Amino acid sequence: MSCETLQTVTGAIRPDDLGRTLMHEHLLIAYPGSEADTVNPGPDAAERFARCVDRIEELKSLGFTSMLDPCPSDLGRDVELMAKVAQKTGFQIICATGLYKQSEGSYPYWHMRGNFGSTVGAMAEIFIRDIVEGIGGTGVRAGIIKVATGPGEMTEYERGVFEAAAQASVETGAPVTTHTDEGTVGDLQQRVLTENGVLAHRIVIGHSCGTSDHDYHMGIAHKGSYLGFDRFGLDMIHPDVERVASLVELIEAGAGDRVVVSHDSVWCWRGQPFPPEVEAAAIQQWNPTHFSTHIVPQLKDLGVTDQQIDTLLIDNPRRFFAGDKLAALR
Numbered sequence: 001m002s003c004e005t006l007q008t009v010t011g012a013i014r015p016d017d018l019g020r021t022l023m024h025e026h027l028l029i030a031y032p033g034s035e036a037d038t039v040n041p042g043p044d045a046a047e048r049f050a051r052c053v054d055r056i057e058e059l060k061s062l063g064f065t066s067m068l069d070p071c072p073s074d075l076g077r078d079v080e081l082m083a084k085v086a087q088k089t090g091f092q093i094i095c096a097t098g099l100y101k102q103s104e105g106s107y108p109y110w111h112m113r114g115n116f117g118s119t120v121g122a123m124a125e126i127f128i129r130d131i132v133e134g135i136g137g138t139g140v141r142a143g144i145i146k147v148a149t150g151p152g153e154m155t156e157y158e159r160g161v162f163e164a165a166a167q168a169s170v171e172t173g174a175p176v177t178t179h180t181d182e183g184t185v186g187d188l189q190q191r192v193l194t195e196n197g198v199l200a201h202r203i204v205i206g207h208s209c210g211t212s213d214h215d216y217h218m219g220i221a222h223k224g225s226y227l228g229f230d231r232f233g234l235d236m237i238h239p240d241v242e243r244v245a246s247l248v249e250l251i252e253a254g255a256g257d258r259v260v261v262s263h264d265s266v267w268c269w270r271g272q273p274f275p276p277e278v279e280a281a282a283i284q285q286w287n288p289t290h291f292s293t294h295i296v297p298q299l300k301d302l303g304v305t306d307q308q309i310d311t312l313l314i315d316n317p318r319r320f321f322a323g324d325k326l327a328a329l330r
Contacts (some may be wrong), residue, residue: 019065031078034271069211097130098146123164148179166196183211200224
């Protein structure tokens with residue numbers, strides 16, 4: 001069953017109106033605890049707004065019209081900033097509800113609450129309210145659910161978050177996007193979500209480009225979910241040359257209709273989680289224009305066509321948010 005509309009931070013649109021879309025970028029990230037760094041608080045509200053507007057204008061000059069910022073609620077999500085930037089630029093931004101992985105999210109809060117019973121229902125209630133009614137008092141509604149695991153395993157806490165996300169997805173029809181580390185656990189994420197009622201084609205297994213394991217990629221693809229090749233530019237985690245080779249291999253295997261691309265770039269940080277010189281060096285490549293300016297030429301040199309690139313950037317995001325079922329792979 002197709003979805004006639006999807007929710008952006010400035011209102012509902014049709015999936016057909018998405019256009020060229022990046023599926024995993026962040027206007028702002030704040031790790032829990034960043035509020036304690038009063039010496040290095042990060043850019044103020046005016047600078048954050050100006051920086052994000054500049055980034056969006058760069059994307060518009062490359063033909064992009066939409067993006068997903070899948071920041072979960074416990075990683076500094078600022079939907080009012082997203083809405084202001086979207087209103088200023090006319091850009092379509094989709095925000096998320098959800099919770100991050102145990103090691104870097106709000107686990108201490110939920111661990112304390114869990115001493116008095118299961119937290120799955122309470123998490124699901126929050127996700128549903130963010131999607132149906134809006135986030136806090138902002139009136140901004142989430143269009144997707146974001147969940148995450150750490151490297152190599154899904155903890156008991158993370159499994160509870162996934163079960164809550166599945167409940168919310170089944171009740172609201174919202175799709176799910178995930179975070180994986182080091183190209184691991186995506187197959188388990190897919191299994192937990194689908195066993196709890198989420199349709200496979202309503203799932204993006206994020207950061208799948210953290211590994212070059214083609215069998216891993218194809219296993220997820222064959223079971224009907226999307227693969228997020230959404231960390232282009234992050235060579236320190238996995239080299240782009242291998243991401244490109246893996247993406248070409250997937251396209252040649254007929255799975256190009258279930259890959260979405262992006263960078264996972266972060267435009268503003270609260271606090272200073274990285275030394276300034278490290279951040280300055282990283283953004284030379286790790287920025288939301290990198291796929292268009294550096295990766296697309298490499299793909300074309302390897303025989304990928306303009307139509308296949310449009311499939312990654314236009315057709316697949318539209319199909320994902322529309323809820324269209326994917327064709328079976330041979």
